[in-house]
Amino acid sequence: MDTNTIVVLLQSTIRVSVPLILTALAGLYAERSGVVDIGLEGKMLAAAFAGAATAAVTGSAITGIGAAMLVSVAFSLVHGYASISQRGDQIVSGTAINFIAAGATVILGQAWFAQGGRTPALSADARLSTYKLPGADAVRDVPVLGPIYSDLLSGHYLLTYFAFAMVPITWWVLYRTRFGLRLRAVGENPGAVDTAGISVVRMRYLAVICGGMLCGLAGAYLSMALANGFVKNMSAGRGFIALAALVFANWKPKNILITCLLFGFLDALSIYSQNADLPIMGSIPDQAIQALPYVLTVILLAGFIGKASPPKASGVPYVKER
Amino acid sequence: MSDFAIELKGIDKRFGAVHANKNINLQVAKGTIHGIIGENGAGKSTLMSILYGFYQADSGEIFISGQKANIKDSKAAISAGIGMVHQHFMLVENFSVLENIMLGAEESAILTKGITKARAELKRLEEQYEMEVDPDAIIEELPVGVQQRVEILKAIYRKADILILDEPTGVLTPAEADHLFRILAQLKEQGKTVILITHKLREIMAITDEVSVMRRGEMVATRKTSETSVEELAELMVGRRVLLHVEKGEANPGEVKLSVRNLTVRDSRGVTMVDNVSFDVRAGEIVGIAGVAGNGQSELLEAIAGMRSATSGTVTLSGQPVDVTGPGDPAAMRRRGLAHVPEDRHHTGLVLKFEEAENAMLGYHGDRKFGQSFLLDVEAIRKDAMEKIEQYDIRPPNPRLKTANFSGGNQQKIVLAREMERNPDVLIIGQPTRGVDVGAIEFIHKRIIEMRDQGKAILLVSVELDEIRSLSDRIIVMFAGRIAGERNPDASEGELGLLMAGVEQKLEAAQ
Numbered sequence: 001m002d003t004n005t006i007v008v009l010l011q012s013t014i015r016v017s018v019p020l021i022l023t024a025l026a027g028l029y030a031e032r033s034g035v036v037d038i039g040l041e042g043k044m045l046a047a048a049f050a051g052a053a054t055a056a057v058t059g060s061a062i063t064g065i066g067a068a069m070l071v072s073v074a075f076s077l078v079h080g081y082a083s084i085s086q087r088g089d090q091i092v093s094g095t096a097i098n099f100i101a102a103g104a105t106v107i108l109g110q111a112w113f114a115q116g117g118r119t120p121a122l123s124a125d126a127r128l129s130t131y132k133l134p135g136a137d138a139v140r141d142v143p144v145l146g147p148i149y150s151d152l153l154s155g156h157y158l159l160t161y162f163a164f165a166m167v168p169i170t171w172w173v174l175y176r177t178r179f180g181l182r183l184r185a186v187g188e189n190p191g192a193v194d195t196a197g198i199s200v201v202r203m204r205y206l207a208v209i210c211g212g213m214l215c216g217l218a219g220a221y222l223s224m225a226l227a228n229g230f231v232k233n234m235s236a237g238r239g240f241i242a243l244a245a246l247v248f249a250n251w252k253p254k255n256i257l258i259t260c261l262l263f264g265f266l267d268a269l270s271i272y273s274q275n276a277d278l279p280i281m282g283s284i285p286d287q288a289i290q291a292l293p294y295v296l297t298v299i300l301l302a303g304f305i306g307k308a309s310p311p312k313a314s315g316v317p318y319v320k321e322r
Numbered sequence: 323m324s325d326f327a328i329e330l331k332g333i334d335k336r337f338g339a340v341h342a343n344k345n346i347n348l349q350v351a352k353g354t355i356h357g358i359i360g361e362n363g364a365g366k367s368t369l370m371s372i373l374y375g376f377y378q379a380d381s382g383e384i385f386i387s388g389q390k391a392n393i394k395d396s397k398a399a400i401s402a403g404i405g406m407v408h409q410h411f412m413l414v415e416n417f418s419v420l421e422n423i424m425l426g427a428e429e430s431a432i433l434t435k436g437i438t439k440a441r442a443e444l445k446r447l448e449e450q451y452e453m454e455v456d457p458d459a460i461i462e463e464l465p466v467g468v469q470q471r472v473e474i475l476k477a478i479y480r481k482a483d484i485l486i487l488d489e490p491t492g493v494l495t496p497a498e499a500d501h502l503f504r505i506l507a508q509l510k511e512q513g514k515t516v517i518l519i520t521h522k523l524r525e526i527m528a529i530t531d532e533v534s535v536m537r538r539g540e541m542v543a544t545r546k547t548s549e550t551s552v553e554e555l556a557e558l559m560v561g562r563r564v565l566l567h568v569e570k571g572e573a574n575p576g577e578v579k580l581s582v583r584n585l586t587v588r589d590s591r592g593v594t595m596v597d598n599v600s601f602d603v604r605a606g607e608i609v610g611i612a613g614v615a616g617n618g619q620s621e622l623l624e625a626i627a628g629m630r631s632a633t634s635g636t637v638t639l640s641g642q643p644v645d646v647t648g649p650g651d652p653a654a655m656r657r658r659g660l661a662h663v664p665e666d667r668h669h670t671g672l673v674l675k676f677e678e679a680e681n682a683m684l685g686y687h688g689d690r691k692f693g694q695s696f697l698l699d700v701e702a703i704r705k706d707a708m709e710k711i712e713q714y715d716i717r718p719p720n721p722r723l724k725t726a727n728f729s730g731g732n733q734q735k736i737v738l739a740r741e742m743e744r745n746p747d748v749l750i751i752g753q754p755t756r757g758v759d760v761g762a763i764e765f766i767h768k769r770i771i772e773m774r775d776q777g778k779a780i781l782l783v784s785v786e787l788d789e790i791r792s793l794s795d796r797i798i799v800m801f802a803g804r805i806a807g808e809r810n811p812d813a814s815e816g817e818l819g820l821l822m823a824g825v826e827q828k829l830e831a832a833q
Contacts, residue, residue, distance in 0.1 A: 178428040178436075185414045185425050192412040195376070196426030196476075197397030312415070320376060 007147045009268055014156065015226065016271075017264030018163045019044065019218040019235075023242035024249065024256045025170050026214035030076075032174070032251060033207030034187040034313040038094030039079050040215055041239025042101030047072040047219025049105035052119040052230035053112065055126040064126060064224055069216030075101070076212030077205075084204045087317030098239075106232050119223070119230040128157045128225040157225045159217060164257070166214070171253040183207055187311030190318040200318045218242075241267075244297040250308055263293040326388065327352045327484050327515035328373070333382035335368055342368040344539045346382070350484075350532075355506060355516040357526040357547070360536035360559055361615045361785060366519045367409065369536070370486050374406040375399040386484075400426075405477020409488040411469050415462040419455050419472050420444065423479050440479075447478055451508050466591070467498035474505065478514075485509060486517045491525060493591060503529050521559075521616055523552050523823045537561050556819040559614065560787050570771045573795040576605035578638075579779035580626070580660075580748045585635030585646070587621045587803075595621040596632070597803035603748065608770065608780040610794030610811075614822050615785045618803035620665055623752045623783050627662040628652040629670070640747050656685065661741035665752030665783065671737040672725050679707035679721035682740050710739040715765065731762030738766060742773060749773060750781040755789060767793060787818060 023040050030037035050071035055064025075097050082093035106117040113119055136154035139146050174180040186193045186203040194200050222238075223230040245263050249255030270289035300308060326349045333346040342365045350356045360366050372379045375393040384391050386402045393399045399406070413422050420437065423444060429436040444457055453471045461469060470490060477485055487506075491499040506516050506529060518530060526533050527547060534544040535558040543558050580603040587596035596618045603609045613619050624630035626637055628650035637644045639658055652662065664670040672681045683692055683703055691706070693699040707721035714735045716728070725733060734754070741749065754770065755763045770793060774780055784790050790797055791811050799806045799821035806821040 176433055178431050178433060181421060181425060181428060181433060185417065185421075188414045188416060189412065191408075191410075192414050192422070192425065195374070195396050195406065195408065195412040197395065197400045198426050199395075 003144060003147060007151050009265075009272055011152055012268040012271060013261060013265040014152070014160065015264075016267045017260045018157075018160050019221050019226070019238050020242050020245055020260040020264055021163045021167065021257065022214045022218035022221065023239055024245045024260055025166055025253070026211035026218065027243055027246045028170065028211075028251060028253065028256065029183070029207045029214070030211040031246065031314050032187045032311055033183050033204045034190060034311060034316065034318070035080070035083055035204055035208055036090045036094065036315040037079065037208070037211060038091055038243065039075065039097030039101075039239075040094075040211075040242055041235055041237065042094075042098035043072045043075045043212065043215040044219040044222065044239050045098075045105055045233070045235040046075055046101040047216040048223035048234055049101075049109060049119070049219075049230045051216075051220035052122065052223035053109070055122055055224055056113075056120045056229065059123055059126050061126055061128055061224060065128075065217070065220045068220035068224075069213050072216030072219060073209055073212035076208040076215070080205050080208040083317060084201055084208070087319060090315050090317075102233060105230065109230060109232075117232040121229045122224065126224070127228065128159055128221070130155050131158050131161070157221070159221050159225060162217070163221075167253050167257045174253065179206070184311075187313050190313050194318070194320070204318075241293050244293050247308055247310070248293075248297050248300050251310060266290075266292050325351055327386070328517070329385040329388075330369075330373070331383045331385070333369065333372060333379045333384070335365075335372060335377065335379050337368075341539050343372070343379070346536075346541045348534055348541060348544070350515060350517060352387075352515055353510060353513050354531040355510050355518060355529055357530035357533040358517060358519045358536060359521060359523065359526050359533055359555060361521055364536040364559075365539040366536050367488055370406065370488055370517065370519055373399070374404060374486060400480050400482070403481065403483040404486065405474075405480060405482025405484070406486040407470065407473040407477065407488065407490060409490075409492065411466075411473055413461045413469060413472060416460060418458050418460055419464075420457040422461060422472060423457075423476050427480055443479065444475065447475055450512070451475075451478065451505060453505060465498075466493045467495070467501065470494070470498075470502065471505070474509075478509075482514070484515045484517065486519070488519045489521070490518070491520065491522065493593060499525075521614055523555055523559075526555065527552060535559055552823045552825050553816060553819055556614075556823045557815070560785070560819070560822070568767045568771060568792045570793075571775070573607045573774065575607040575795070576777060578602045579605050579640055580750075580781060581638040582626065583636045583638075585622065585625060585637065586633045587618070587625045587630065588633045589621070594633075595803050596625065599635075599800075599803075599805055601798055601805065601808075603779040603781050605747070605779050606774060606777045607795040608774050608782055608793055610790035610797045611781070611783045611800055612787055612790045612797055612818060612822060613785070613800035613806075617800045617822075619783045619785075619800050620752070621803075622800070623662075623665065623750055623781075625650075626655075626750060626781070627660070627664070628655040629662075629664075653685070656744070656746075659747035661744050661746035661749050663737050663741050663749070663751040663754065665756070667733055667737050672733060674724075674726040676725055677722050678711070678716070678725055678728065678736060679704045681725050681736050682707040682710050682721070684740065686740070686744070710736075710743060713743075714739040714769075731758040734758050734766065735762060738769060742769065746778065748779045748781070750783075752783045753786075754782065754784065755786065756784075787815065787822075791815070791818070 023044055027037050027040055047068035051064040051068030054067035055061055079093050079097055082088040083090040109117040109119060133154035136150040140150040174184060182193060182198055182203055186200055190200045222234055227234060241263055245256060245259040249259040266289050328350040330346055330348040333343050335343040346369055358366050371377045375396045375398050384393055391402050393402060420440060424436060424440050441457055448454055453475060455468060455471055490502055494502060509516055530547045532544060533547050535542050535555060537559060583600045585596055585599045588594050599622060611619050621630060625632040625646055629652055631648060631650050632646040634647060637646045639660055668674060683706060692703050704721045711719045711721060716732050716735045754766050782793060794811050797809045797811055799818060801822060801824040806824060809818060
């Protein structure tokens, strides 16, 4: 493989990693607070639809992003109400969201746009725009470093830069702020938070709202950047991959970046290997590569690579004990 | 200004059918250590949780330093100057000491500034109260005694003037407990008010200025510690009940059916619950184990029944040795002629959501009489249940009724019928009449005597001293996991009370 191929492969790795990073971080906020969020997939899908539909109608990308986040947060609040206020089963609630999102997006899409569940193709203004880093064109011809700067690092969507920036920001929030301290505590021992005079319910709602916003951005990225409009079931399991990445990353922001890039790379590789026979490997079915993130996660959970240590109170509704 | 740090008036709290606190009045003088003593389940923890805003009282008033306080949550309690060290520590285990201390009292949205301040303040408090803790240590790596110190520091850091400690010594070694008492004395010296909840009389006598006794949700007495005695407190705690008269003849003890030797049981935290206990139960006699709840009786029963593995020791059942140190196997114990009526019928004795008939054969569903193949013979099960219902006068006589809908006494009869009708050689019974109405108590007592007269070996554990005295042929008193002594059933209540309080043991040790 020459430099160009590698750059192309890495470029597409970055492109497909973005929704994974945003969604995994969304899951991180929720699960660190003790709310298991299996509905990431559904929220992302619903947000993708809301974003594309709104952008198509209004012609404004910003409005589209706003709508995507709004819808995703709304779903988060439903999940929060079921699992925090009503102390319901978090898996059931999350699964319900996945089903509702899968069905409702198609039905509403057909009802509103009559294009077989798609939303109309977005105009240039309604899509997310890319951003060229300063001097990108000037250094393109510099060997090795040139393509890396101009093609790999430059020319991505603003949301891409935002997603990558969110990793250190999340780390900072988690470990350097009052909100983060309480968030981590409420996912480990809500009793300690309650007796410290902090509302467990409020903390958990705040956490799922954070998750909802990030998930909304991931959805907007899918339909307004990666694609040019909403297509039925376009999240295609990314929410679950993100969930796997979250587990694989042991609920830590820095690891999430690495894991999502790894999983993204596998995804990029599977796209790449569809049209080209790879040296050494020859051609392998892309399903095998697509399944790899899950396989790796299962191997991790089985204890072969380090030890997964989820937040202790994750998935457990908080009930004051007698 | 009032002289009372805390004054409770008419506090009342129910949890469904359980009346946990009945019209509680309490006054705690400023700058004193006030003990609240009572058996497990007497309502002490509930009362303190109300004071700390963890629960809301159904009715009643709380006054802090003479001011009426509305403690609607823990936050309100903290700002009223109340701090609490819970029985199960409220610490985030993978956080550092400093993070735990700061949680909820961070001062600013970004931690950096607060951390420096908290570190300095923590150091100051450590010196003032002589409690050394490494602020950067991770909680789960610290011994429990130190974790408890962190809890105390957490409260003081929040400027608590009133410190509540709920059963603080349960998880501590004697040395750690002594250290804790030194800290509490220090706190008192510095003008703090301490409320100490415990069921251990020794601690009350050692450290408190005043003591209040709770029994079955009621505050039965308050005494100056200097003017009371262990005997009086023990009696107040256990309570005198109308002596139930049980007709019984002389026992005819036969051969040894159950033999326990050097049994030691440690719980999951490594605390010794049963300490080198040995005794025999013969056919045709009832051996009663008396003791204040929490002195190892429950663990002893569970170890013998195969529900909990012992650390060391041997149990012999009808002459055959039983492996009690391995993983327990209650089913094997049952097959070998041991029947067990567990102490807590709701959690271990019954499945409340099941029909009466299902509970009446629970654990014996493999019997051929309940089905020849892998299918259960529902008709046979109901017929069997109906027979038991008639024999034990279980009401309502409906084998298809959900067990949760029976009264406590009838639920207990379902368990007794199931275990007694197996015709076991050895019957071990925990709290046969807890939460049972008087009519059923009489019936149950009669049945137990009948079983004895049929030549069964019966081991009875009860926290009701009267019950032990009226049923047993021999009484073993447990204190702190050990056998404090053995007495005849005609021993006086006072004498047994002393043993239950561990007094004689101390005297023996001193001699």
